[in-house]
Amino acid sequence: MGYEGNLDQELATLPKKSLFRYNSPLVQVSLIGLVCFCCPGMYSALTGMGGSGQVDPTAANNANTALYATFAIFAILGGGIYNVLGPRLTLASGCSTYALYAGSFLYYSHYHHQSFAIVAGVILGIGAGFLWAGEGAIMTSYPPHDRKGTYISLFWSIFSMGGVIGGLIPFFMNYNRSEAGSVNDATYIGFMCFMTVGALLSLAILPPSKVIRDDGTSCTKVEYSSVSTEATEILKLFLNWKMLLIAPAAWAGNFFFTYQFTNVNGALFNLRTRGLNSVFYWVAQMLGSIGIGYVLDFGLLRRKMRGYVGIGIVASLGTAIWGGGLANQLEYSRHDMPKKLDFKDSGADYAGPLLLYVSYGLLDAMFQTLVYWFIGCLADDSETLSRYTGFYKGVQSAGAAVAWQIDTYKVPFLSELIVNWSLTTVCYPLLLVLVKLAVKDDKEGEEGAERDVASSFAH
Numbered sequence: 001m002g003y004e005g006n007l008d009q010e011l012a013t014l015p016k017k018s019l020f021r022y023n024s025p026l027v028q029v030s031l032i033g034l035v036c037f038c039c040p041g042m043y044s045a046l047t048g049m050g051g052s053g054q055v056d057p058t059a060a061n062n063a064n065t066a067l068y069a070t071f072a073i074f075a076i077l078g079g080g081i082y083n084v085l086g087p088r089l090t091l092a093s094g095c096s097t098y099a100l101y102a103g104s105f106l107y108y109s110h111y112h113h114q115s116f117a118i119v120a121g122v123i124l125g126i127g128a129g130f131l132w133a134g135e136g137a138i139m140t141s142y143p144p145h146d147r148k149g150t151y152i153s154l155f156w157s158i159f160s161m162g163g164v165i166g167g168l169i170p171f172f173m174n175y176n177r178s179e180a181g182s183v184n185d186a187t188y189i190g191f192m193c194f195m196t197v198g199a200l201l202s203l204a205i206l207p208p209s210k211v212i213r214d215d216g217t218s219c220t221k222v223e224y225s226s227v228s229t230e231a232t233e234i235l236k237l238f239l240n241w242k243m244l245l246i247a248p249a250a251w252a253g254n255f256f257f258t259y260q261f262t263n264v265n266g267a268l269f270n271l272r273t274r275g276l277n278s279v280f281y282w283v284a285q286m287l288g289s290i291g292i293g294y295v296l297d298f299g300l301l302r303r304k305m306r307g308y309v310g311i312g313i314v315a316s317l318g319t320a321i322w323g324g325g326l327a328n329q330l331e332y333s334r335h336d337m338p339k340k341l342d343f344k345d346s347g348a349d350y351a352g353p354l355l356l357y358v359s360y361g362l363l364d365a366m367f368q369t370l371v372y373w374f375i376g377c378l379a380d381d382s383e384t385l386s387r388y389t390g391f392y393k394g395v396q397s398a399g400a401a402v403a404w405q406i407d408t409y410k411v412p413f414l415s416e417l418i419v420n421w422s423l424t425t426v427c428y429p430l431l432l433v434l435v436k437l438a439v440k441d442d443k444e445g446e447e448g449a450e451r452d453v454a455s456s457f458a459h
Helices: 025-038 040-048 058-085 087-095 098-111 115-141 145-173 185-204 227-237 241-253 257-268 271-298 303-329 347-378 382-408 413-438
Strands: none
Touching (some): 025 145, 025 185, 040 145, 040 257, 040 271, 058 227, 058 257, 058 382, 098 115, 098 185, 115 145, 115 382, 145 347, 241 347, 241 382, 241 413, 257 347, 257 382, 257 413, 271 347, 303 413, 347 413, 382 413
8 A cells, every 4th residue: 555664574572551652552543633623624614615705606616516527537546546546645645625616715705706706616636536535444444443423523523613713714714704705815715824734743643554452453454455456445345335325314414405505504694603603613513422422332231223323313413403494494495595694693593593593513424423433344454444434424425416516506495405404314214224234342352453464563
């Protein structure tokens, strides 16, 4: 895989017990969390304002369609690219595309030419495919197999904090512009600065052969891969029954963002309030991920049973939240838009829609953490998991591309909500089948665990 280091020269003793040991899974997962805090975290905050901070969402919808169309392709390829190039080159090349995207909307604010934004979306789709395939491999393969939910929650919390800070940027920068339709230049420049820092931070990620768990095991034994090998393995994913069971959850996983960001947050609230809402939305993401991660790792049940419980919790909560969304959606439509709500001036009218939007964030984090946990249960080596997570993000991005384009055709809000609710509901019985057939209890091990994980060292 182009990874550095020779496993024959690994330490023959257990690593020193240190919370901040640089080559520990904890530090490396935290680092990839910080990278995503700066890059996709800020992108999420920008997109979460509705229309990427513009009064007319058309340019953002078209840019995001282009973004997710290329994202779908390069996320699937990204796992193989990660296995050939290793994490640093893969992540750095991916992260370097985010600032260009934010800059394209700074350009659009002045010249109103959407071509640059669409081209930047295509380029970001390539970069995001690389980043998320690498991130998924690190997040699911570096941790000990019995603490994957905890590490996924840690990553998701750090990543979501990017959305919190990213929401504060437009809130403060546009606080005194309650009637403004588009954010000011300083907002976009702030996003670009964070995204640039994220690209630099990605160079600090270690290859899996150099990451040592506390029990002395390495995260992989595999040192090199080839383009032909990866091409073959990627093609096999489309016939892998485990991936086919996950595919509907992947398709639904980003499909609802268009509706929630543009047609709830963007449609109901004024500009400064959208920024504040994003803060609460991403705080809810942190809490949701931590909560479901605890259930998946620390429940007093076998791992298979914890998977069943996790699905039950997310499905029940999802039904309640989408039901609340339906009640809210019946109050307005694309052709009968309500007066924009303001967090200071709208009083009690603001509370209900805010609670709904925050609940959407809570549900998203729990859903994503649950699916990533299942993927982490299917294997234990970074080579396999980079392909699995790349496939997941690829299908997820294809769904998002379709959703963003659907919105450009002014489909009724109610129809979008019903489709989103239906897509997420279909996932749950398929995930139950996945748990039944593929998730092993803790003592049974995972695919690739014996093949690719280095054995414990004598001491």
